[in-house]
Amino acid sequence: MEKHASPTVRPLVSTPPAGPLSGVIRVPGDKSISHRSLMFAGLARGRTEITGLLEGEDVLRTADAMRALGATITREADGRWVVEGQGLGALREPEDVLDMGNSGTAARLLAGILASHGMVSVMTGDASLRRRPMKRVTDPLSACGATFVAREGGRLPLCIQGVADPKPLDYRLPVASAQVKSAVLLAGLNASGTTRVEEPSATRDHTENMLRHFGATVHVAPLGERGRVVTLEGRPDLVARDILVPGDPSSAAFVIVAALLVPGSSVTINGVGLNPLRTGLFDSLRDMGADLVIENARVEGGEPVGDITATAGALHAVDVPAARAPSMIDEYPVLAVAAAHASGVSRFRGLEELRVKESDRLSATVALLRVNGVEVEVEGDDMIVHGTGGAVPGGGTVETRMDHRLAMSASVLGLVARAPVRVDDTAFIDTSFPGYLSLMTEIGAEFG
Template sequence: MTQATSSSSRPLRVSRAGSPLSGTLSVPGDKSISHRALMFSALAEGKTHITGLLEGEDVLRTADAMRALGAQIVREENGNWHVTGQGLGALTEPADVLDMGNSGTAARLLSGVLASHGIMSVMTGDASLRRRPMKRVTDPLAGTGAVFLAREGGRLPLAIQGNASPAPLDYRLPVASAQVKSAVLLAGLNAEGETRVEEPVPTRDHTENMLRHFGATVQVEQTPEGGRVIRLQGRPKLTARDVVVPGDPSSAAFVVVAALLVPGSDVVIAGVGLNPLRTGLFTTLREMGARLDITNERIEGGEPVGDLHVRASSLQGVDVPADRAPSMIDEYPILAVAAGYATGVSRFRGVEELRVKESDRLASTVALLEQNGVHTKVDGDDLIVFGTAGAIPGGGLVETHMDHRLAMSASVLGLVAQQPVEIDDTAFIDTSFPGYFGLLNQLGAGFAA
């Protein structure tokens, strides 16, 4: 690893892997489920035990926020967590600003919780999060009667005056977004009557699953157009329930693609969450010719789980339909790396949501590939990648813009590029995948320490 340019940044030079990746590992707990486990258990009555919680920076910020709002949260030495909640509507006003770090999920979901409690709060985040738009959440949440004050464009810092008697919402999402859907449902928890959300395309349903797990009544109907309508009965009694967090499929994605691309690799990833609304990447990779098998399938904590057996494969270009985007929205940068290594042309349709992630992920993904000799084209809301048939030139500098997924994608590209790849900063990978480099080195990746 090159010397850091400041006390916080961690640049990295990645060279081509010298040997196949081999072995069995587990990836950290699912980030989406970890956020929700902390929030929902803080709103429930009694003590919830959480096993497998992701201890990345994003989730730890959520734990800090829920403590500041009155929940008792304790981590045991064995890595298990205990959360004692006071019940729905019983959050207390925080004494200080809630700093959500880099986590858009935490900020947006917590906005729904705060809007429906009669307390005053202020949320902020790091430089990356303060650039991300919040109006897509605050606009519908204003219908509860809560008041929001934000910077231009609805950006953080965000002051929220919640409403102790919020009105239920009836909202149709203009674009598919699990975060907006979840924020509206969370606001509806403390509202009298029924909250209704219609989504044009099904998005990850961890919120609906966990609401049921804690005792809420949630009904889901399919629409004739292929979307869904979710109905939540307000003011349920949420009761503490133990939660087992499965391995995060979005984190597993980087290991999967590395194993597919590094010649001769044979890797097993144990205990990965296989929620069908999160596995679009695995479906797509199989369409490209990936040798990716799922074994030991089971249900844990209401979520499907299984082991992934991945072997190096010759991949072909793929045309990914727009309606698959919600089930793999976080995985497009690493899929783009796979497409750059594949033979033929790949087209990812309807990826406009990438523009409002931790960075403009569409522009950043294009830059990642182009800087390393992979030709791309943006056609409206579609990304086209021209595969190199296993001959990515490399040799470029990747600017990560504080985006953890972009940094990990660049590291995988470096393992198969012909020339070393420079990454400007990898420090923030720990927000979602603590120990990433060490874990891949156990398989033989050879990242410099």
């Protein structure tokens, strides 16, 4: 079994580098696809080989959970991961509590799997995850026949009494969320009949793509102004298929923004996932005048992939529509850093989903900017950032609130600040981006 990182606090000081950032690099595998590849391979019949799996703390928790449910999962010496699945419906009851660490994605998706199998299970997580709401997942999943017992507000630890013969679900998401959609679809896998999910706007579709990859029948259709509907035919014969995990665009985002902001920089990131439901940040940066070039576009493992070169240049303000939020929900903190450095006043609309991430990421992003001298306000679910048109004042200490993306965003801000930016803790970065600080140092960043 893989060892998990100890929660040692690792503060950091970020300052402008002596010169431009440059290099050709790769970022770790896509976290969303890595979680799903382990889960779906564990539900499929036969042997799946996974190449490029993200080996961060969050994904290792998913591997441990699927082992506890009966899948055989091993890491080969060459970095490939091999999963021997027993087939849909063949999971075994776990002998101990499933500890999901800091991973909300793993906990919410796994809830869908556990709800639709006739066994009792208990999930918990670290202090951050135990504060995050699960009712938006457990409420729709209850309709399949499962029973949930949780702390106030539906928070972990969560006891799940699954059902061996679940009912298919028909659910409309009140707020666009790929995690809730995926949990409902995963519960529908083991149900007899058609599970139907309506979403008000399109969210990342890795679940749909991977279910098809393993042999499930999934259809997506527009609902006009009401969004779109995803339907899944229950109880498919899921058969093992190999997976190549692309580089995570959410991880690439921090390197890209750093390269755009530090004068004279040019950095190429090879093999980045370019799923159109994940590239809202790239669209927003281009709207700001960013020099982003994509080359060698191709399809690998059912997902579009390409090589991205980011070259520094002046950026201007942007108005990001609410409809774009689902395609870049994890990237708003680092986009806010770019907006702080740009000229003009930027507005990011429809950010309610940011309130239920690793932290209340909306208020945490506002705090990150304000403590470093950037004017920012919130109006309803909109965030408004007043750009400085150059180096931000800096000089503040950022409270990361156990949120890896806030820590990385703060480290990028310090690269273009007049005074050092202090980050209270970077230990949690490895949950999603192992080796982030060393990779940034490799291309020219300087951290103390």
